[in-house]
Amino acid sequence: TQLLEQSPQFLSIQEGENLTVYCNSSSVFSSLQWYRQEPGEGPVLLVTVVTGGEVKKLKRLTFQFGDARKDSSLHITAAQPGDTGLYLCAGARNAGNMLTFGGGTRLMVKP
Amino acid sequence: GAGVSQSPRYKVAKRGQDVALRCDPISGHVSLFWYQQALGQGPEFLTYFQNEAQLDKSGLPSDRFFAERPEGSVSTLKIQRTQQEDSAVYLCASSWEGYGYTFGSGTRLTVV
Numbered sequence: 001t002q003l004l005e006q007s008p009q010f011l012s013i014q015e016g017e018n019l020t021v022y023c024n025s026s027s028v029f030s031s032l033q034w035y036r037q038e039p040g041e042g043p044v045l046l047v048t049v050v051t052g053g054e055v056k057k058l059k060r061l062t063f064q065f066g067d068a069r070k071d072s073s074l075h076i077t078a079a080q081p082g083d084t085g086l087y088l089c090a091g092a093r094n095a096g097n098m099l100t101f102g103g104g105t106r107l108m109v110k111p
Numbered sequence: 112g113a114g115v116s117q118s119p120r121y122k123v124a125k126r127g128q129d130v131a132l133r134c135d136p137i138s139g140h141v142s143l144f145w146y147q148q149a150l151g152q153g154p155e156f157l158t159y160f161q162n163e164a165q166l167d168k169s170g171l172p173s174d175r176f177f178a179e180r181p182e183g184s185v186s187t188l189k190i191q192r193t194q195q196e197d198s199a200v201y202l203c204a205s206s207w208e209g210y211g212y213t214f215g216s217g218t219r220l221t222v223v
Contacts, residue, residue, distance in 0.1 A: 006153075033211070042115070042202050042214030043154070088153050098144055098167060099212065101153035 003027060004091055004102035012108045013079055021074045021105045023089035030094055032065055032072045037086040037104075079109045113137075115215035117203050123221045124193045132188045132218045136205030143186050144212065145178055146202040154202055160186060193222045 004025045013019055023032070031050045035043035047056050049065035049072060056063045060083075062075040072089055086106050090099040116135040124130050136143050142161055146154035147170075156170040162183035171178070175193075180186040190197055200219050204212040 004153075035214075040216065042204070042216050043212075044214070045211050048211060090153075098156045098159050098170075100156065101146075104151075104153045106151070 003100045004089055006087075006089060006102035006105050008105060009103065010106050010108075012110065015080055015109055015111050016078050017109075019076050019079060019107070021076075021087055021089075021107075022071070023073070023102050024071045025091060026070065027091070028069050029091035030069070031092045032069070033090045033092070033099065034063055034072070034074055035088040035090060037088060043086075043088055076107075079107075081109045081111050083107060083109050115203055115205050115213050117201075117215035117218050119218060120216065121219050121221075123223060126194060126222055127192050128222075129189065129191045130193055130220065132190075132201050132220070134186045134188070134203030134205075134215060136184065136186070136203070137207075137213055138184075140205035140207050140213075141183075142206040142208070143180060144204045144206070145186070145188050146204065147172075148200045148202055148217070150199075157188070157201075190220075193220075195222050198222045 007022045033048045034046045037043040047063045052067045052069045054065045060077045064073050086104045088104045089102045092099050118133045144159050145157040148154040158178045159167040160180040163180050175191045177189045198221050200217040202217045204214045206212050
């Protein structure tokens with residue numbers, strides 16, 4: 001059983017569409033991170049959110065941490081084929097401690 | 112180095128063989144983590160070092176798995192008597208402090 005549940009597991013969309021990926025848990029985390037992973041490579045950190053209700057933007061990506069620090073969302077505006085990959089959320093109980101990962105959302109953006 | 116380096120990138124082992132996977136973290140990074148990632152899944156925690164001290168090994172699936180970091184830099188994950196269910200990508204990550212991990216590219220282990 002995943003401590004962090006991601007949805008959807010798979011998403012196939014056309015270039016230019018918007019999408020949202022959700023990461024939910026019954027546990028409280030001190031921080032939550034989002035990673036993107038391409039085939040044959042390790043996950044690459046996109047953002048870390050720490051404060052409940054925090055919103056961070058990274059170009060066309062918007063990340064939000066829930067008020068209760070139990071959930072998070074990633075919204076992509078005007079998706080591009082280069083956004084294709086596996087998106088992973090990961091929560092930490094304390095700074096420097098191990099991360100618990102969600103099962104991932106596999107995104108495919110078709111040109 | 113500039114990033115986390117893992118070797119080998121690919122390893123094919125016969126069932127029952129012992130394997131050793133190496134991780135060279137970013138210089139100066141205190142924390143080092145090993146994760147196991149099955150195909151199409153998120154990474155699952157195996158073990159965690161702070162310098163040379165192994166602070167958490169609760170994720171190691173059996174006593175066939177052993178990790179060490181004797182000088183607080185390079186780490187080795189050893190799997191004895193490999194079994195087919197050990198087939199996965201083994202990821203290493205390092206962190207200086209705080210929240211950001213830098214992952215290596217992983218070692219893909221296939222047990223045949």
